[in-house]
Amino acid sequence: MPRRQGTSNKYDRRMSFDDVKDERMLVMVDKLCVWMGGILGETLNRENLIITIRNGGPLCKLADYIQESVDDFKANNEDNDDLPSSAPQGCDFTCGVRTMEARQNVTKFLDWARKLRVPESSIFLPDDLLKLKGKMNVVNTLLAVARRAKDCGMAADIDAPPKIANAFIGLEEKFGKKFDHTSKAFGSQKSELKTVTTTLMSGSAWKIVQQKIDAILQLPGKPSYEIFRV
Known part of the structure; x- marks a missing residue:
């Protein structure tokens, strides 16, 4: 109530x-x-x-x-x-x-x-x-x-979370893998997650995920987020 x-x-x-x-x-x-x-x-x-x-x-x-x-x-x-x-x-x-x-x-x-x-x-x-x-x-x-x-360049995009949620659903269906992302990456706080340190191969599921998020955020420089497999 x-x-x-x-x-x-x-x-x-x-x-x-x-x-x-x-x-x-x-x-x-x-x-x-x-x-x-x-x-x-x-x-x-x-x-x-x-x-x-x-x-x-x-x-x-x-x-x-x-x-x-x-x-x-x-x-x-x-x-x-x-x-x-x-x-x-x-x-x-x-x-x-x-x-x-x-x-x-x-x-x-x-x-x-x-x-x-x-x-x-x-x-x-x-x-x-x-x-x-x-x-x-x-x-x-x-x-x-x-x-x-x-x-004015703020990373907290009001349209990003629902767009990324939909993008992840499509990627999970395409690759048969479960992905997750930093839930508060678009605010002032950031959760501690396992960092992806290996080079992402062109055409790999991880690379496509990263490119998809980059396209959604459309921010200059390095986006403030991490992705990992669960």
């Missing part, structure tokens, strides 16, 4: 997504949960996403992680001085959801998102989150932030 708000015995469905009937929208919520959860090191889902981010603190933490990629992007690309120079500052990560500090957190995040060049039409209003007036507006803003983060 979804978590209840505060001390009230009445479940507020505005904090979960069980009233959303459009399956395509729910898929986007799931993708957002995987993406944000990987970056923040949290287990996020349809039931706890809004509850977790409602005071705006986790949004400011998300901006802090993305800002690292933005800084690198600005250093290696010209004409990007208008991108944010820092993540939101002075955020209160432990404040209550009905406090002025929570509103300040959310406002700081949204100001940062605008500097990230998220279109104004995609920016949610503070009360969409603080007063639960529009959770899908919040989701749409975060999806736009994810796309802009990828444009």
Whole structure:
């Protein structure tokens, strides 16, 4: 059951997504949960996403992680001085959801998102989150932030996990072998796995797996992942 708000015995469905009937929208919520959860090191889902981010603190933490990629992007690309120079500052990560500090957190995040060049039409209003007036507006803003983060070189691609999951299914069927990959390779954390140290032969199952993942990620340099046989 979804978590209840505060001390009230009445479940507020505005904090979960069980009233959303459009399956395509729910898929986007799931993708957002995987993406944000990987970056923040949290287990996020349809039931706890809004509850977790409602005071705006986790949004400011998300901006802090993305800002690292933005800084690198600005250093290696010209004409990007208008991108944010820092993540939101002075955020209160432990404040209550009905406090002025929570509103300040959310406002700081949204100001940062605008500097990230998220279109104004995609920016949610503070009360969409603080007063639960529009959770899908919040989701749409975060999806736009994810796309802009990828444009700025962030390895945490919101579209990569489902694409790679499908790719592995096809490769397992083709080669009759079981493959796995670093589950958090697209966030800020990385699991310790057995590293493949041998040279991959052209045409081998391993080489095709690596090429497939490279094509999905489409990132410059060496991708941050490991593959291994189980």
